[in-house]
Amino acid sequence: MINIGLISHASRLHGAERMLLNLALLLLETEKFSVKIFMPEMDDSGLYSECKKYGIEAESIPFNIWYIFFDRANENEFKQRKELIRIRTKEFDKIIRNNNIDIFINNTLTNIIPYMSIIKFNIPIITWVHGILDGFVVPNGDLDFRLLLDRVCMSLSSSVICNSIWTEKYFHEYSKNMTVIYNWTNEPKNIDNVDKENIFVCLNSLHHLKGIYKLINACKILKNRGYSFKLLLYGNDLSDMIEQLKEEIEKSDLSENVILKGVTSNIESVYNNSSILVQPSYIESFGMTIIEAMSYGNAVISSRSGGPEEIINHNVDGLLVDRFSPEDLAEKMMYLLDNKDEAIRMGREGRKSYVNKFSSKVASSKFIDVITKTHNSFSGYTNEQMIIYDMLKYIF
Structure with missing residues (x-):
């Protein structure tokens, strides 16, 4: 039995945290691993709530500001954050001493403390x-320093797992032990095959990088062309743009077409009550909602934004559009409205793609292989890694 410690950078339940939960469940099913999730700010919501629901052991860890927001130009702030890292690292040391963990899996490149302590x-x-x-996604902070710490974290890792080839290509020079394992979603318990005509759905955080306004502009085109449709827009507001979005919907005479639904955890209801998923993001390292929709046999339309090109085979199991063109997006939406048989065919092909590439069964064997090989081959940190570690301690 290998004891696995899964470290979450947050206690909310967004994409990365949901995948960490999925991994815990997947590993426990094998009965080859014991699993404990470590997370900051444990409360009765989000990730901790799901841990309690599934009986997954969890423990609170100290929270620290993510290094992606560090700015060395602000000397006083940087000094305070370095001191906080020292304090939090000592607290993390105590947690490690009290747990018999064989391997830690650190979720996301955001927090330096696990590396400062675990090594x-x-x-x-x-x-x-x-x-x-990168600077396109998070423009604030010291971009060069952020990339340096990304490189340090990966250099100190025995293995690095990337969620797509697109992500791996960006980081490939920073680690020789990189493996691509696509995200996965669990098999739906109920799939409703009743026709849901003209109902689009989008599940995204309401952030400008998620292409929401582009989608609204595409809907304007559909409305002006006389199409009857609904867009169910699910997501939480991370950027104070919700009121602006409501105003834009009303100003565009789309109040009866575009429905803001807020946050949901009931994806079964979402996909069973819609027919076509639209993913309009400008940048997407993978595309979790795409494989979710495919698992339910729904047609998908996505921007060419990175990861989605690895999921969708254009014109076979979905449609890809120019990520900056609301006109292209509108054309593809109208195409599927005009060609219902094509939408159904693509949904069926997407379902096949899900089973063959993005199911938990596919991911399970790959994760087990990486974890087992890491456990069996680890004989301590190399001299080069310890030099990097000593430099990290010198910085902080």
């Missing part, structure tokens, strides 16, 4: 990279 105890770390937080 002291000569325990291997696997880093799970869910995307790219």
